[in-house]
Amino acid sequence: MQQRTTPEVMRLRAATVELPFAALKYRIFGHPRFLLRGLSGAQTEINLATLVYNLKRMLNVLNACHLRDALTI
Secondary structure, eight states: OTTTOOHHHHHHHIIIIIHHHHHIIIIISSSSSOSSOHHHHHHHHHHHHHHHHHHHHHHHHSOHHHHHHHHOO
């Protein structure tokens, strides 16, 4: 991967991917380890945390009324 990318791409990746992952691990979980063991448990845990993180971000971007309207069919 280091041979195929440039420093600019790595800086962009760090800004867009690393910050949310760190926020998930330390702010939502409270510690850097998963509570569930095994690949399936860890995947479930990270999926739920990602869902919560994305909903919280959507609430910050949109207000609650716009988000409710966007989510209803």
